[in-house]
Amino acid sequence: MEISLKSEVIKVILGFPITNSLILSLSSAFIIIVGSFLIVRSLKLIPSKIQNGFEIIVEAILDFMSQTLGDRELAKKFFPVVAAIFLFILLNNWLGVLPGTGSIGLNETHNGKEVFVPFFRSANSDLNTTIALALIAMAAVQIYGIKKFGFSGYFSKFITLKKGPIYFFVGILELISELSKIISFSFRLFGNIFAGEVLLLIVMNLAPLFAPFPFVILEFFVGFIQALVFAMLTMMFLKVATETAH
Amino acid sequence: MFMDAESMKLLAAALSVGMGALAAAPSISAIARKSVEGISRNPEATSKIQPAMILAIAFTEAIAIYALVISLIILFV
Numbered sequence: 001m002e003i004s005l006k007s008e009v010i011k012v013i014l015g016f017p018i019t020n021s022l023i024l025s026l027s028s029a030f031i032i033i034v035g036s037f038l039i040v041r042s043l044k045l046i047p048s049k050i051q052n053g054f055e056i057i058v059e060a061i062l063d064f065m066s067q068t069l070g071d072r073e074l075a076k077k078f079f080p081v082v083a084a085i086f087l088f089i090l091l092n093n094w095l096g097v098l099p100g101t102g103s104i105g106l107n108e109t110h111n112g113k114e115v116f117v118p119f120f121r122s123a124n125s126d127l128n129t130t131i132a133l134a135l136i137a138m139a140a141v142q143i144y145g146i147k148k149f150g151f152s153g154y155f156s157k158f159i160t161l162k163k164g165p166i167y168f169f170v171g172i173l174e175l176i177s178e179l180s181k182i183i184s185f186s187f188r189l190f191g192n193i194f195a196g197e198v199l200l201l202i203v204m205n206l207a208p209l210f211a212p213f214p215f216v217i218l219e220f221f222v223g224f225i226q227a228l229v230f231a232m233l234t235m236m237f238l239k240v241a242t243e244t245a246h
Numbered sequence: 247m248f249m250d251a252e253s254m255k256l257l258a259a260a261l262s263v264g265m266g267a268l269a270a271a272p273s274i275s276a277i278a279r280k281s282v283e284g285i286s287r288n289p290e291a292t293s294k295i296q297p298a299m300i301l302a303i304a305f306t307e308a309i310a311i312y313a314l315v316i317s318l319i320i321l322f323v
Contacts, residue, residue, distance in 0.1 A: 005322050068297055184308060191311030194318070229304035232297065 003198050007126040008117045024101070025123035028091035061086065068232070069239055078238050081140045085133065086231035089124065093193060093223025096122025097216060102201060124193040124226075127186065134185035137234045138178065145241035154241075181237070185230065192226050259317040266313025273306045 007021040039054050047055060061083050066075035095101070105118035123129050145154045158175045160167045196219045203215050281299040285292050 003322060005318060067293065187315055188304070188308035188311055191308070191315045195311070195314055198318075225300070225304065229301065232301060236301075 007121050020121040021123045021126035024095050024120050028095055082231050082235045086227050089227035089230055092123040097219045122193055124189050125197045127190050130186040130190040134182045138182050141237045141241045144238055148242045189226055259320045262317040263314050266310040270310035274303055277302045
């Protein structure tokens with residue numbers, strides 16, 4: 001039973017390595033994009049049941065955001081980024097808990113050793129995915145701030161030369177804290193989901209009949225909470241970046 | 247003697263995540279204790295207290311997760 005920190009490469013297509021976590025993240029993106037496209041194509045004023053289901057999801061996210069932000073217009077402005085991040089991470093995590101992830105694969109020989117390479121692996125258990133999501137979230141925060149305050153207006157938060165040396169150091173600290181947010185975002189999500197995968201692997205190796213049941217429910221719950229935390233933190237940072245300071 | 251590299255690796259991995267958990271557990275219980283007390287004093291404010299509690303617990307848990315990642319790196323890389 002091997003646990004590898006890096007996700008295993010299944011095939012190399014045109015010089016681009018396709019890893020098993022890439023397969024699952026592409027599937028969840030495909031489900032979200034194609035599902036939304038099919039629903040939007042046939043919108044009716046009196047909704048059908050499927051459209052009703054999607055409307056419940058959208059309404060729930062928008063209500064939660066406007067409740068936390070206090071302002072529905074602001075929630076509508078931030079909705080695309082936050083809801084996309086939430087739904088993508090949620091679907092990634094939940095697809096990674098389904099049976100078949102981590103168990104269906106091939107036995108290959110790498111450097112003379114027999115290694116088991118699974119076909120599917122939870123997308124957020126790969127550090128590449130989580131770093132990419134963290135970079136996108138922090139880039140979105142900076143872009144929303146620049147759009148509201150202008151380029152020099154927004155960056156004067158970090159590099160202030162006119163208010164004295166203390167404010168200069170506060171600005172440098174803000175810059176460092178922006179960088180550390182990227183690291184904390186990516187490692188929080190990666191650590192939670194990777195540890196969950198390792199836990200499920202070990203439990204299913206030890207007692208495969210009834211014992212994994214509470215652990216699968218735990219992983220389900222943890223996946224939801226991590227998606228919620230990522231989206232809520234992005235929303236908080238967006239709000240802080242676009243409000244007029246002091 | 248038990249001081250060879252392999253056993254030190256195992257010891258380091260176990261100690262790392264153990265101390266991370268030791269720091270996270272009382273912090274999370276303190277957050278939960280105060281937020282439940284706040285909810286019990288004023289049940290109408292539940293919808294304001296709950297998101298803050300979940301956020302605070304996730305932040306605290308993340309620090310224990312950093313320790314876990316270090317121990318996994320020690321073991322497997």
